[in-house]
Amino acid sequence: RKEVEQDPGPFNVPEGATVAFNCTYSNSASQSFFWYRQDCRKEPKLLMSVYSSGNEDGRFTAQLNRASQYISLLIRDSKLSDSATYLCVVNRGGNKLTFGTGTQLKVEL
Amino acid sequence: DAGVIQSPRHEVTEMGQEVTLRCKPISGHNSLFWYRQTMMRGLELLIYFNNNVPIDDSGMPEDRFSAKMPNASFSTLKIQPSEPRDSAVYFCASSLGSPTYNEQFFGPGTRLTVL
Numbered sequence: 001r002k003e004v005e006q007d008p009g010p011f012n013v014p015e016g017a018t019v020a021f022n023c024t025y026s027n028s029a030s031q032s033f034f035w036y037r038q039d040c041r042k043e044p045k046l047l048m049s050v051y052s053s054g055n056e057d058g059r060f061t062a063q064l065n066r067a068s069q070y071i072s073l074l075i076r077d078s079k080l081s082d083s084a085t086y087l088c089v090v091n092r093g094g095n096k097l098t099f100g101t102g103t104q105l106k107v108e109l
Numbered sequence: 110d111a112g113v114i115q116s117p118r119h120e121v122t123e124m125g126q127e128v129t130l131r132c133k134p135i136s137g138h139n140s141l142f143w144y145r146q147t148m149m150r151g152l153e154l155l156i157y158f159n160n161n162v163p164i165d166d167s168g169m170p171e172d173r174f175s176a177k178m179p180n181a182s183f184s185t186l187k188i189q190p191s192e193p194r195d196s197a198v199y200f201c202a203s204s205l206g207s208p209t210y211n212e213q214f215f216g217p218g219t220r221l222t223v224l
Contacts, residue, residue: 042217043200043217044200046212046213095140095142095159095213096157097154099151099153101151101152102151
């Protein structure tokens with residue numbers, strides 16, 4: 001079993017739609033969690049951290065469920081510019097990050 | 110401000126040749142990471158350095174791969190000899206580092222093709 005698992009997609013949604021991505025992780029000792037965004041043929045960039053209490057940044061909301069070892073990302077009012085691959089990332093401690101293989105989102109007119 | 114700088118951006122080589130990838134981290138960052146990304150396996154950590162010292166190289170696939178960080182502003186990843194299965198995008202990233210996690214900033218990557 002992979003340490004971080006994501007549905008690869010693609011998720012094709014119309015502009016303005018709400019879309020949710022899920023991610024599960026296998027190591028219960030994981031300490032911190034993140035969503036990174038990667039545009040086609042570009043480097044990954046941090047989108048947001050994920051906290052147990054849930055956190056929101058504009059149209060983006062991230063949730064963590066430690067009991068179920070589950071992380072989610074919700075994008076409201078999706079824009080064409082949101083088209084990218086979203087990487088679920090887990091930190092087991094220190095500096096070492098484990099990346100999921102990503103979920104591809106395509107927002108269409 | 111300059112981000113993480115990697116060179117070359119693209120490399121095409123023949124099987125058996127030596128390949129050297131270069132990275133300059135963000136000034137002031139004390140942790141440096143080398144990743145490899147493929148369609149099949151996604152983004153994998155190969156090795157990371159803290160204060161120029163290799164901390165974890167468990168992701169290095171085999172002895173053909175080696176990495177060095179001679180000073181705080183430069184690192185290399187070398188593949189010798191290269192094989193077609195080494196074809197991938199290699200990213201370098203840096204952060205302010207341990208003991209608490211800080212955001213990792215990625216360079217633009219080197220797209221390696223081994224024929």
